[in-house]
Structure formats: C-alpha cells, structure tokens
Amino acid sequence: MPSAFYGLQISKTGLFASQKGLELVSNNVANSSTVGYTRQRLNLSSIPAPYGSGMLLNVERGMVGSGVSIDKIEQCRDYYLDIQFRSENCLLGEWAVKSEALYYIEDLFNITNEAGIDDALRKLFDSFEELSKAPESKEIRTLVQQNAIVFTDTMNYYSSQLEKLQNQQNDEIAVVVNQINSLISLIDDYNTQIVKYERSGDNANELRDKRNTALDTLSGLIDITYSENERGIISVNFGKNNECLIDANGKYLLALSKDLPDYYGNADKFYSITTSSGNIVDSAALNSGELKGYFDMRDGSGDTGIPFYMEQLDKLARGIVETFNLVHQNGFSYPDDSNGNVSVSGINFFDPAKITAKTISLDDAILSSVYNIAASSVEIVGDNNKGNNGNILEILTIAEKTDIDEIANIEQFLKSIVSNVAVQTSFVNGKLESQNVLINNILYKRESVSGVSLDEEMTNMIVFQKSYSAAARLITAFDEQLDTLINRTGLVGR
Amino acid sequence: MRVVQNMLTSSLLRNLHSNLNNLNKYQNQLSTNSRILRISDDPIGAVSSIQIKNDIKKNEQYSKNISDAQSWLNETESNLYELNNILIRMKELANQSANGTFTKQQRDAIKEEVLQMRDQLLDIVNTKFAGKYIFGGYNTTSAPFKINAGTVSYNSISDISAATPAEIDYENDQVRSFKLSPSTSFGVSIPGTKVVGCGSDNLFALFEGFVDALDTDVATPELVEYASKFSKAQDDVLSLISDVGGRQKRLEHINTRYENEFINLAELDEKTVGIDQAEVITYFRMAENTYNTALQVGARIIQRSLVDFLS
Numbered sequence: 033m034p035s036a037f038y039g040l041q042i043s044k045t046g047l048f049a050s051q052k053g054l055e056l057v058s059n060n061v062a063n064s065s066t067v068g069y070t071r072q073r074l075n076l077s078s079i080p081a082p083y084g085s086g087m088l089l090n091v092e093r094g095m096v097g098s099g100v101s102i103d104k105i106e107q108c109r110d111y112y113l114d115i116q117f118r119s120e121n122c123l124l125g126e127w128a129v130k131s132e133a134l135y136y137i138e139d140l141f142n143i144t145n146e147a148g149i150d151d152a153l154r155k156l157f158d159s160f161e162e163l164s165k166a167p168e169s170k171e172i173r174t175l176v177q178q179n180a181i182v183f184t185d186t187m188n189y190y191s192s193q194l195e196k197l198q199n200q201q202n203d204e205i206a207v208v209v210n211q212i213n214s215l216i217s218l219i220d221d222y223n224t225q226i227v228k229y230e231r232s233g234d235n236a237n238e239l240r241d242k243r244n245t246a247l248d249t250l251s252g253l254i255d256i257t258y259s260e261n262e263r264g265i266i267s268v269n270f271g272k273n274n275e276c277l278i279d280a281n282g283k284y285l286l287a288l289s290k291d292l293p294d295y296y297g298n299a300d301k302f303y304s305i306t307t308s309s310g311n312i313v314d315s316a317a318l319n320s321g322e323l324k325g326y327f328d329m330r331d332g333s334g335d336t337g338i339p340f341y342m343e344q345l346d347k348l349a350r351g352i353v354e355t356f357n358l359v360h361q362n363g364f365s366y367p368d369d370s371n372g373n374v375s376v377s378g379i380n381f382f383d384p385a386k387i388t389a390k391t392i393s394l395d396d397a398i399l400s401s402v403y404n405i406a407a408s409s410v411e412i413v414g415d416n417n418k419g420n421n422g423n424i425l426e427i428l429t430i431a432e433k434t435d436i437d438e439i440a441n442i443e444q445f446l447k448s449i450v451s452n453v454a455v456q457t458s459f460v461n462g463k464l465e466s467q468n469v470l471i472n473n474i475l476y477k478r479e480s481v482s483g484v485s486l487d488e489e490m491t492n493m494i495v496f497q498k499s500y501s502a503a504a505r506l507i508t509a510f511d512e513q514l515d516t517l518i519n520r521t522g523l524v525g526r
Numbered sequence: 527m528r529v530v531q532n533m534l535t536s537s538l539l540r541n542l543h544s545n546l547n548n549l550n551k552y553q554n555q556l557s558t559n560s561r562i563l564r565i566s567d568d569p570i571g572a573v574s575s576i577q578i579k580n581d582i583k584k585n586e587q588y589s590k591n592i593s594d595a596q597s598w599l600n601e602t603e604s605n606l607y608e609l610n611n612i613l614i615r616m617k618e619l620a621n622q623s624a625n626g627t628f629t630k631q632q633r634d635a636i637k638e639e640v641l642q643m644r645d646q647l648l649d650i651v652n653t654k655f656a657g658k659y660i661f662g663g664y665n666t667t668s669a670p671f672k673i674n675a676g677t678v679s680y681n682s683i684s685d686i687s688a689a690t691p692a693e694i695d696y697e698n699d700q701v702r703s704f705k706l707s708p709s710t711s712f713g714v715s716i717p718g719t720k721v722v723g724c725g726s727d728n729l730f731a732l733f734e735g736f737v738d739a740l741d742t743d744v745a746t747p748e749l750v751e752y753a754s755k756f757s758k759a760q761d762d763v764l765s766l767i768s769d770v771g772g773r774q775k776r777l778e779h780i781n782t783r784y785e786n787e788f789i790n791l792a793e794l795d796e797k798t799v800g801i802d803q804a805e806v807i808t809y810f811r812m813a814e815n816t817y818n819t820a821l822q823v824g825a826r827i828i829q830r831s832l833v834d835f836l837s
Contacts, residue, residue, distance in 0.1 A: 064531070064532070065532065134566075138564055138565060138566055141565065142564060142565055143562065143565055143572055143575055143576055143579070143799075144558075144560070144563070150576065150580065154580065154583050154584075157587075158583075158587050161587050161590075161591060161705060164704060164705060165591065165594050165704055166658070168658070168666055168667050408664075413682070414682070415665045415667050415668040415681075416664065416665050416681050416682050417664040417665065417700075418664065418665060418666060418667045419658065419662070419663075419664045419665060419666030419667070419702060420664040420700075421702065421703070425703065425705060425711055428705055429708075431708070432708045432709075443580060446576075447573055447576055447577065450565060450572065450573060450576060451569055451572075451573045453565060453566075454565035454566050454568075454569030454572050454573065455566075455569045457564075457565070457566035458566035458567075458569055461566055472540065475536075476533060476536075476537070479530060479532055479533045479536070480527055480528045480529065480530065480533060481528070483530035483531075483532045483533060484530060484531075484532070485528065485529075485530035485531065486530075486531050486832060486833055487531075487832045488530075490832035490833060490836060491832065494836075
C-alpha cells in the first residue's frame with residue numbers, strides 16, 4: 033500500500049517535467065536563429081512503481097508508476113551529415129579561393145579590357161605601319177617610340193599585377209594558418225571543458241555546438257578527419273599524411289616561417305608551414321581546403337597557378353625583345369643632330385638585358401633619340417635613303433613570324449594565354465558552382481534535422497502548458513482527497 | 527522531410543541571390559550588346575572574338591595604307607599627265623621649227639618656250655607631295671634632280687647623261703613600298719630616272735639638244751628627228767601612266783576585297799559575341815518576373831508560423 037501522499041509526488045514530477053519542457057521550448061525559440069545551434073529535445077521516461085521490498089512486497093496488485101523522470105536534454109544532430117558537410121566544405125574552400133584569384137587574372141586578360149597587351153602590341157605595329165610610309169618623319173618616329181613605351185608599360189603593369197596577386201596569396205596563407213591555429217586552440221579548449229562538464233553525466237550541449245561550429249569552420253580551411261572518444265574528446269588529423277592537430281593529450285599548432293624565395297628568387301619572401309613534428313606542409317601534403325587553394329595559386333606552375341601566367345608573360349617578353357632586336361639591328365639609324373649625325377646599324381630596339389615582363393623596356397638609344405629607330409635597310413649617306421623603309425617592312429613581318437623561340441607566333445601565343453585563363457576560370461567556376469549546390473543541399477538536410485521549427489516549438493509549448501495545468505489540477509484533486517480524509521473523516525457521533 | 531522556418535528563409539535568400547544574378551547578367555548583356563561579359567563565360571567564343579577583332583584592326587590599318595598609296599599614285603599620275611602635255615607641245619614645236627621658212631626670230635621664240643618647258647620638267651620631277659619628293663626614290667627630303675652648269679644630277683649620280691645602266695638600276699630599285707597585306711609590299715613610287723630616262727637620250731639631254739639644234743640653225747631633217755624623239759619619249763611617259771593606272775586598279779581591287787572582308791568580319795563578330803536582343807529581353811522579363819514573385823512570396827512566408835495564430 034503506497035503512502036497517502038504518493039499521488040502528490042507523482043503530480044510533482046509531472047509539474048517539474050512540464051516546467052523543464054517549457055524552459056526548453058523557450059531556449060529553442062530564443063536560439064531559433066543562432067548560428068550553429070542544434071535544437072534540443074527533452075528525453076522523458078516514466079518512473080516504474082516502487083519495487084517493494086520487505087513488508088510491502090506483494091501486498092497489493094495494481095501498483096501505479098511513480099511519475100515521470102527527466103532523463104536527458106538531448107541534441108537532434110545527424111553526425112553523418114556533419115562528416116559529409118566537412119569533407120565537401122573543404123573542397124568548397126579550395127575552389128572558392130581559386131575562383132577568386134582567377135577572377136582577377138581574368139579581369140586582366142578580359143576581351144573588354146581596351147588597355148590589354150594585345151591592344152598595346154597592335155598599336156605598336158600600327159605605328160610601325162605608319163612609319164613605313166614616312167620614315168623621315170620625326171612625329172611618326174615619336175609615335176612609334178611612345179607606343180613602344182605604352183607596350184612595355186603594359187607588360188610591366190601586367191607583371192606587377194600578377195606579382196601583387198601572388199603576394200596577396202602568400203599573405204592569405206599566413207592568415208589562414210593563424211586562423212587554423214586559433215581554431216585548433218579553441219577546439220582543444222572545448223575538449224577540456226566538455227570532459228569536465230560531462231563527467232557529471234549531463235550533456236554539454238552548448239559547448240558541443242560551439243565545438244561543432246569551430247570544426248565546420250576548420251573544415252573549410254584544411255582537409256580534416258576527426259573522431260570522438262568515449263570521454264567526448266575529439267581528435268583531429270589533416271592532410272594526406274594524416275598528421276595530428278588535436279588529440280587527447282592536447283594540440284599541435286602549425287608553425288609559420290617566411291623562408292622561401294619569391295618568383296624572382298628574392299630570399300625569405302614566401303611563407304612555409306611546418307607541423308609540430310617538423311614535416312613540411314605544402315600543396316602536395318594537402319587534399320583540399322582554402323590553404324591548398326592559396327598554395328596552388330601561389331606556387332602552381334601547372335596551368336592554374338599565378339607563376340604559370342608570369343612565366344607565359346616572361347616568355348612573351350623574351351621572344352619579343354629578342355626578335356625585335358635581331359631585326360632592328362640589321363637596319364640603320366637616321367642621321368640627326370640628336371644622334372650625332374651618324375647612320376649606323378646594330379642598334380637594339382628593346383634593352384637586351386631586360387627580358388622579363390617585369391623589366392622589359394626600350395633601349396636607351398631609342399629612348400634618347402627617335403632617329404635611332406632603324407627604318408632604313410642601308411646606310412643613309414647624305415639625303416639618299418632618308419626615305420628608305422626597308423627595315424620597317426622587315427619589322428612588320430615579325431607579326432607574321434611563326435618560329436619565335438618558345439612562343440612561335442606572338443598573336444597566337446597571346447591568344448593561347450587568354451584561352452588558358454578562360455578555360456581555367458570557367459572550369460574552376462563550374463566546380464565552385466556545383467560544390468555550392470552540394471553544400472547547400474547538405475546544409476538544407478542538416479537544418480531539417482537540427483533547425484528549430486517554431487511551429488513545433490509552439491505545439492510543444494501548448495502541450496507542456498496543458499500538461500502543467502493538468503498536473504497542477506491533479507495536485508488540487510489530491511489535496512481535496514487529503515482534506516476529506518483529514519478534516520472530514522471520523523466525525524461520526526461528534 | 528521536416529521543414530523549418532530557417533530553411534525557408536535561407537532558400538529564399540539563395541533564390542533571390544541567383545535571380546538577381548540572372549537579372550544582372552541579362553542587364554549587362556543588353557547594355558553592352560555582348561553575349562560574353564567575361565572570357566570564362568565562353569572560352570571558345572572569347573578566343574575567336576579576339577581573332578576577329580585583331581583581323582578587323584589589321585584590316586583597318588591596311589585600308590589606311592591603301593588610301594595613302596592611292597594618294598601617292600594619284601599625285602604621280604597627274605604629274606605624268608602634265609609631263610605628257612609638255613612632250614606633246616614639244617613635238618608640235620619640233621614639227622613647226624622643221625618648217626624651213628621659219629625666221630631666226632621665230633626660232634628664238636620657240637627656244638624661249640623650250641627653255642621654259644625644261645624648267646617645268648624640272649619642277650615636275652622634283653614634285654613634293656605631303657612634304658616628300660615623289661620621284662626621288664628613297665630620297666624624299668631633298669630635290670632629287672639638280673641642274674648645275676648644264677649637267678643634270680640625280681641623287682648621288684652626278685651626271686645622268688653619263689650614267690651607266692648599272693648605276694641607274696641601283697637607283698631604280700629604290701621604289702617606296704607600303705604593306706597592303708601580311709605578305710604583299712606594294713610599290714607606290716616611280717624613280718625619277720624612269721621618268722626622265724638615262725644616258726644620252728634622257729629628257730633633259732633631249733631638251734638641251736633641241737635648243738642647241740635651234741641655235742645652230744641646223745638642217746631641217748635633224749629638227750624633224752627631234753619631233754620623232756619627243757614622240758618616242760611621250761610614248762614612254764604614256765606607258766608609265768598606264769603602269770600607274772594599272773597599280774591604281776589593283777589598289778581598288780584590294781580595297782574592295784578589304785571592304786567585303788570587313789563586312790564579313792563585322793558580321794562574324796556580331797555572331798560570335800553579339801546577342802539576340804529579342805531573346806535576351808525575353809529572358810530578362812522572365813528573370814524580372816521570377817524575382818518579383820520570389821520577393822512577394824518571401825514577404826508572405828517569412829514571418830508566418832503558429833505564433834501568429836496563437837491568442
């Protein structure tokens with residue numbers, strides 16, 4: 033036979049459970065748009081009837097259960113979706129980085145760009161065409177000189193833009209590594225806190241949310257694999273060699289040092305990364321992630337990286353300098369006061385020592401006097417041959433040459449650079465787009481499982497509210513019952 | 527599938543974003559009349575568009591060269607016609623003077639005219655066009671023909687009457703040429719020695735000889751001979767004129783070809799990067815509608831939940 037207060041005890045558990053339920057609803061609603069929040073659920077179970085011992089044993093049949101117990105506040109989370117998201121997010125990070133860098137390169141080489149290399153080169157050839165019609169004209173010689181300067185300036189500009197972009201990628205590597213390190217420290221901290229919290233048997237839901245958010249962010253930066261042990265500690269590894277970033281013993285930060293040479297061989301310009309065990313982290317050691325994206329753009333000499341385009345421009349510069357000079361040297365200058373009144377051959381058009389896109393410039397002879405542009409194919413004596421345009425006609429054939437070292441034909445080579453940029457950008461953008469769709473689908477599914485539904489919470493609110501009222505009503509009922517028993521029982525004969 | 531409010535809002539945002547992207551794309555296509563805004567939109571189209579634009583620009587430059595060449599040849603032609611008229615007059619004078627009844631006075635008048643004609647001949651072969659001597663070969667900066675004490679020099683040849691054909695050939699090679707296509711250089715000038723001739727039969731010598739003949743009152747047959755010499759010289763000039771005419775015809779022909787090519791290239795460019803206005807406007811309208819609808823739907827769904835219906 034249970035105590036007379038048994039019913040009150042049962043109702044009390046009901047009150048508490050409903051109250052907890054309402055609190056949980058309000059927590060869910062309050063966090064309905066918190067990033068990384070996982071909706072929580074109250075796990076209730078009924079408490080079995082007191083399992084009688086001694087005197088009470090089998091005294092009575094039909095024992096009622098002893099109410100409801102709050103077992104756990106649980107997160108609704110699909111861990112498989114987490115794994116999926118993090119492995120895809122990594123690829124998204126890589127493509128996003130590459131797409132952004134290629135966007136700038138594409139801008140440089142875009143056909144709507146009216147100040148491009150091909151335009152500058154065409155204008156140079158056009159002014160040579162004009163000079164072929166008036167080799168004795170100072171104005172047109174000056175036009176050739178000026179257009180040649182525009183061309184070399186354009187090459188210099190392109191090269192410096194690419195160099196700037198490359199340096200930017202280098203800076204980004206440092207930023208990403210610092211980000212990775214701070215995320216590692218954060219996750220390691222959460223590990224410690226979660227273990228402490230969960231020792232008591234509770235779930236550290238909010239801390240887990242934070243740790244999951246940190247893992248999500250980390251997964252975009254570097255390709256990670258992770259596992260959780262029975263105490264709740266997550267260990268994280270990365271890269272192809274599965275190097276450890278966090279384990280039960282603590283964290284292993286990445287070290288950053290500026291000790292690599294840049295594209296032009298200047299020492300200590302580019303960052304290198306080493307793990308705590310001393311292994312080098314570079315593009316080859318990574319599967320994907322923003323870090324790999326930046327590495328590939330900074331170092332990739334395949335057709336994605338910035339160095340590839342810098343090399344192409346250098347080849348172009350070298351080819352143009354050498355070919356123009358070879359032809360120009362055959363011609364003779366025009367005697368004028370500004371060049372000492374001599375008609376000589378062997379003059380360079382471009383400075384032969386400056387054969388990269390970064391340095392290409394006109395030869396000092398051409399810069400100091402436009403009459404040093406060698407238009408004539410023979411020495412100019414007196415007034416004879418002042419109108420000779422033989423060498424200009426030779427220079428004009430350079431545009432049609434198809435056997436220039438490494439670049440074959442200038443125009444075709446420029447076109448192949450543009451086509452390379454276009455194809456590469458289009459490929460990366462396509463990848464990025466499909467990766468975005470994939471990620472969005474996963475996020476959608478994740479939201480579907482973990483997101484707070486206001487309708488659901490409101491329904492729960494009504495349920496808990498009603499069950500609270502009902503439990504309270506029952507307490508009144510038991511109270512009345514006891515009142516009957518205590519105050520109005522045994523009054524016969526009074 | 528369990529659907530929560532945040533899914534609605536985030537997908538609404540995503541859709542609005544992609545709708546705006548579409549609107550932006552069509553708007554840019556319409557306002558630039560170009561299908562390819564970035565080369566990655568269509569790598570193949572972009573590269574062929576570069577080729578076409580290059581071809582168009584080359585075409586423009588060669589057309590300019592052609593019109594310059596035409597001006598040179600037109601100037602050359604009109605000068606040669608003038609020379610032709612002089613020679614016709616000379617022939618007349620030679621025939622007149624062969625008339626045995628001419629007095630010394632009349633001969634002197636003829637001689638005077640001949641001397642004037644010779645100066646005119648010098649003017650013609652020393653013609654300047656756009657600041658350049660057109661009959662000087664590669665010498666365009668100073669008068670190619672000079673008369674010094676009766677001796678006529680041409681550029682570096684001090685006496686054309688005594689010039690050997692080898693020397694003249696060297697001068698003859700000096701034909702200024704313009705580039706009219708990647709592979710053709712087109713001669714636009716005629717060296718003065720071709721006009722005047724060389725050796726003892728050059729025009730200046732002919733004029734000089736005629737004057738001498740008039741002076742010395744030689745026998746009539748010799749004066750008649752001069753008439754036939756001038757007639758022959760006129761034939762030479764006429765053949766030069768027809769040579770120039772031939773070149774002008776060729777220029778016209780090449781020019782027509784470039785004009786046609788230009789039209790073809792412009793058409794090809796239009797096909798490669800141009801847009802079909804009707805099509806893009808339709809797409810634009812569709813994108814606009816979708817965007818508006820998405821906005822309206824969004825405004826209605828975002829805040830609707832059970833909260834709104836609980837009292």
